[in-house]
């Protein structure tokens with residue numbers, strides 16, 4: 001008689017409650033699909049309720065919900081997290097929300113700086129403050145932030161975005177140590193160019209030659225949102241239980 005082997009999946013997320021930001025598009029949407037397939041129960045955030053519902057409609061499993069909210073409202077974020085945790089503490093956050101607008105430094109403005117910094121960096125810090133609150137996180141929880149190779153290699157015409165993403169790397173390291181005693185691991189993924197709407201919008205401002213140049217930056221070509229989603233899942237699951245403060249590059253060989 002053969003004894004059935006219990007299925008082994010160290011990335012199993014069954015029963016885990018995870019907040020996915022940026023879930024209405026691109027990497028966040030792909031991440032939601034992957035995490036749900038691994039068994040997680042998701043709270044989907046973005047600002048566009050219709051597109052969040054569209055993501056929810058693609059998810060496997062039960063118990064998912066949508067929570068439209070503007071994460072640039074930094075003062076309100078911790079209270080919003082607390083409110084959402086009334087349905088159960090979070091086992092993790094995949095913070096995929098972000099904005100990118102190519103803008104050369106000659107047209108730099110304080111308003112643009114505030115907009116990008118709030119959406120990309122401030123939101124991450126405010127979410128960290130929210131997650132560490134009593135009752136908002138499970139005994140062991142994980143937070144995954146997204147930086148960009150724009151922060152680690154020159155990104156002309158894009159320096160405010162690059163600076164916000166450099167801040168994410170610095171924040172990951174500091175938060176990892178600061179939140180250790182709360183049982184929260186904090187890690188960061190550094191993608192190169194992945195084909196999402198964010199890139200589609202930027203593409204409209206580029207010549208065919210410039211677009212081709214961007215594609216060739218990655219020896220393996222542009223990434224697919226799943227390439228980042230899989231790493232995010234790894235960093236949320238027990239597969240990464242001995243990792244915190246790690247900056248993980250997923251870039252199709254760009255920085256090889």
Ligand SMILES: NC(=O)c1ccc[n+]([C@@H]2O[C@H](COP(=O)([O-])OP(=O)(O)OC[C@H]3O[C@@H](n4cnc5c(N)ncnc54)[C@H](OP(=O)(O)O)[C@@H]3O)[C@@H](O)[C@H]2O)c1
Pocket residue numbers: 021022023024025026027028045046047048049051069070071072096097098099100119146147148149190191192193194195196197198199
């Ligand atoms: N695509 C790439 O090549 C690439 C490369 C490196 C890093 N990244 C980073 O990866 C992350 C995801 O990028 P993506 O390409 O998936 O972008 P995307 O397709 O443009 O999606 C961005 C997501 O962020 C949400 N969002 C933006 N501002 C928000 C706010 N204030 N409050 C709440 N949600 C907000 C959007 O939701 P709503 O529109 O519903 O508000 C949307 O769901 C970003 O942090 C980006 O910087 C992307």
